[in-house]
Amino acid sequence: MERRKRNIVVVLIGIIIVVAILSSFGLGMFAPDTAKIVLPSAAPSASPGQVENDGVVRVDVTPQTVQSVIATLNRPESYGRSVTILDIWGENAQGTTQAQVWVDGGWTRTNATLPGGEVRCSIVGDGQVWIWYEGEDEVLNAPADQSSADLEGQRIPTYETVLDLETDSIARADYEELNGLSCIYVETQADETGHVERYWVADDSGLLVQAELLQDGQAVYRMTSAALERPAPSDASFTLPDGTVLHEAGA
Structure with missing residues (x-):
C-alpha cells in the first residue's frame, strides 16, 4: 500500500510538471x-x-540601421496588388506601365500592360522563371535568380532593393506617412550623374509601396502600389499558356 501511494505521488508530481511546461508554452503562443x-x-x-x-x-531608424529594421519586418506570404510605373522623359512625355502582381507560397505572377499596349506575363517560383506575352504560345524558361521576382523586365523594385543599397549611399532614413500609411522612408545621396533614389516601405506589411528616381531634383521614374488584397485571390493564375499549372493559390 505504501509503495502504491508513493507511485501515485510520483505520477501527480509528473503531471504537475507537464502542465506547468505546457502552460508556459501556451502563454507564449497566445500572449500579444x-x-x-x-x-x-x-x-x-x-x-x-x-x-x-x-x-x-x-x-528609431538611421541611415546606418534602417536596412536592418526593414529586414526584420514581417511580410505576408500571400497577397495581390496592382502596381503603376511612370517613366517621365519631359514635361509632356511620359509612359505608364500597369501591372497586377500576385504572390503566394513563394511564387510570383505578374501581368504588366506596357505603354504600347502589350501585356507581358511572368511567373517566378521553384528556382525558375517563365516569361511570355499575352496571346502568344512561346514561353521563355530560365533559371531564376534573386532579382527575377523583383524586376522581371518590368522594373518593379521591392524592399530587397533597399536592402541591396550600399549603406554609405543612404543619406536619410526616417518614418513618414504616405497617403495615410505609416512607412519607413529611405533616400540615397546623389550619385555622380545627379540621380537620387527614394523608397517608402510600409511598416505594417514590410512591402515597398512607392519608389522614385530623381535627376537634379526632378522625378524621372515613379512606382506606386495600391492596397494589398490578402491573401491572394483563389483565382490568381500561376498557369502557362499551354495549360500547365505551376502552382495553385492557397495550396
Missing part, C-alpha cells in the same frame, strides 16, 4: 507581441534608440 516596429513618438522613459507608448516598443 510586446515588441513591434511602428511609428515612433517621444517618450521620456524610453531607452536609447527606442521609445515606448502603451507598452509598444518603437524603434
Whole structure:
C-alpha cells in the first residue's frame, strides 16, 4: 500500500510538471507581441534608440540601421496588388506601365500592360522563371535568380532593393506617412550623374509601396502600389499558356 501511494505521488508530481511546461508554452503562443516596429513618438522613459507608448516598443531608424529594421519586418506570404510605373522623359512625355502582381507560397505572377499596349506575363517560383506575352504560345524558361521576382523586365523594385543599397549611399532614413500609411522612408545621396533614389516601405506589411528616381531634383521614374488584397485571390493564375499549372493559390 505504501509503495502504491508513493507511485501515485510520483505520477501527480509528473503531471504537475507537464502542465506547468505546457502552460508556459501556451502563454507564449497566445500572449500579444510586446515588441513591434511602428511609428515612433517621444517618450521620456524610453531607452536609447527606442521609445515606448502603451507598452509598444518603437524603434528609431538611421541611415546606418534602417536596412536592418526593414529586414526584420514581417511580410505576408500571400497577397495581390496592382502596381503603376511612370517613366517621365519631359514635361509632356511620359509612359505608364500597369501591372497586377500576385504572390503566394513563394511564387510570383505578374501581368504588366506596357505603354504600347502589350501585356507581358511572368511567373517566378521553384528556382525558375517563365516569361511570355499575352496571346502568344512561346514561353521563355530560365533559371531564376534573386532579382527575377523583383524586376522581371518590368522594373518593379521591392524592399530587397533597399536592402541591396550600399549603406554609405543612404543619406536619410526616417518614418513618414504616405497617403495615410505609416512607412519607413529611405533616400540615397546623389550619385555622380545627379540621380537620387527614394523608397517608402510600409511598416505594417514590410512591402515597398512607392519608389522614385530623381535627376537634379526632378522625378524621372515613379512606382506606386495600391492596397494589398490578402491573401491572394483563389483565382490568381500561376498557369502557362499551354495549360500547365505551376502552382495553385492557397495550396
